[in-house]
Amino acid sequence: MASVSLQALRKSYDGKTDILAGIDLEIAHGEFVVLVGPSGCGKSTLLRMLCGLEEISGGDMLIGDQVVNHLPPAERGIAMVFQSYALYPHMTVYQNMAFGLKVAGKDKAQIRERVERAAATLKIGHLLERLPRELSGGQRQRVAIGRAIVREPRLFLFDEPLSNLDAALRVQTRLEIAKLHRQLDATIVYVTHDQVEAMTLGDKIVVMHEGHIQQAGTPLDLYQQPRNLFVAGFIGSPRMNFMAGSVVSAQAGGVLVQLASGELVRAAVDGSALAAGAAVTLGLRAEHISESDSGSEQFKGEVSVVEHLGEANYIYVSRKGGEDVVIRGDGERHVAIGQSIVFSADSTAFHVFDERGQALRRLRPGNMVSAARSMMRSA
């Protein structure tokens, strides 16, 4: 196993537009890093560069202490699990897993031993003589992971490995990958566009957008202190509510914001860098809103849609002169469409983003009961 270091890594296909523009990232030994972002953000390209399938246009890539910029995939000590599994269809499961080792010239007894050990870990020992087409999706996924394990790589790469599985299997396989990570003590880089996968699996999440790293940090970091509007909107479900407004007064101890819809809101963020009159965006997560007037900051609106999830309701509220807001409400409480509603939030629950979309430091981000609740729910 090894650490990975990316230094000002660039990728460009035509020399003009950068697909990846200066990626700096440190991955510690044994860390589970999840690259997440919307499609086209460059996360898969970055993974393929780590693997050696895409050339590096600029910058350095180190695995361990070794610069691997121009090493072919086989010499990097990596193994990749593909989205479509990419099993060799004409080979049995055993042959699929043994192929890389055979090509590398390992002796037969050693190959057999490694394959059988990996198969036992993944509980696919009974499938070794089958062909991929005779396996279910979940089994194929295990074989693909097995093929990576037998190579005993320094670094595992996963390219959206769960997106071809159905929902139930996805949750199960997700748990198994987490377990596997602990068992193997492996360094893993994992690409997904699914933020739930990212939050549940990652030690560190790297949010990417348009070829840049927007923020890298622990799942809780990203949830509580998103660095900018993009990360704030991307992490968390349902999406964070945004409301435009302008600063009335700003101090280090809090900011008073006048919303476009008229309300005055006090937000507990460090406003020392803001001037009065500056345009800001307020962010507020659905799970931090109360459907009563118990919070310090209060709003009014009219219910337009209600989604019943059982344990909760997602209540979509339209506000006169302002943005629509979604509230995570009590699942057992009846809310009628068209009904007027007062809802509120504590000033500590707000995020504030300046004109450039950069977040201001929150004063008390971590005291939210619902934050902990939300983390447990997605796990």
Next chain:
Amino acid sequence: MTVIAMKPEYPVTPVAPAQAGSTRIDFGRLMVHAALLAYTALALFPIALILINSVKTRAAIFDDPLALPSMESLTFGGFVKVIDSTNFLHYFGNSLIVTLLALFCIVLFGAMASWALSEYRFMGNRLLTLFLALGIMIPIRLGTVSILELMVRLDLVNTLTALVLVYTAQGLPLAVMILSEFMRQVPAELKDAARCDGVGEVKIFFQVILPLIRPAIATVAVFTMIPAWNDLWFPLILAPSESTRTVTLGVQQFIGQYVTDWNSVLAALSLAVIPMLILYALFSRQLIRGLTAGAVK
């Protein structure tokens, strides 16, 4: 030997099954089947005629060519004569050598070329593809004179090598076109996976790609072996000597200016169909196999 130049069955995709619950006979499908049956009968008729008449006496052939052999008219004299008294087996061997070698070269080089053209980006890739496509449109026989001149210079006249080379050239364009189409369908992730496994490009080609496009290779084999086996033109021009004669050429010795030994001609033709039938049966089993079942998703 045009008789077996009947079209080989294309690897037709199976007709979609009639919608569940509908027991009504689909008129359209009926017409399709009727047309196919009619075509089959048309294509099989000459072969049947040859087979029937090859086991009849000469008199019976001329009496009633369409009649089945009766007890009186049944004879295997033609076959006996062909096998006993001529070099027919030798010709047979020549044909087999030429066809199989050409087949081997076409499949190997055709697959390699299509792999290069479909997988790698390099200067002149498109031009080369177009050049090969031209080969499909222009019949190789137009170049007979030049080919003959070339073979004379290379001192290859009256050798089987000359025929193998010509048939390889004749088959390559179509082979490259069919195979590169199939190679493009092989999922890119499979090649990536192999590269991650440390498999070299040559090994990827032979151990991953080739096994996956076996159905396409079978198609190419069927399409290229039949013209090579049936050809009379090039053996006549490039290799007419006794030792290099192919079956098609060998049969001509029974066809005289004044008298044609129909029993022997028909017997020889019947025998000549057999290897093609065997090869076709072998390849067609591959045709129906799925391309990449189980590879992805």
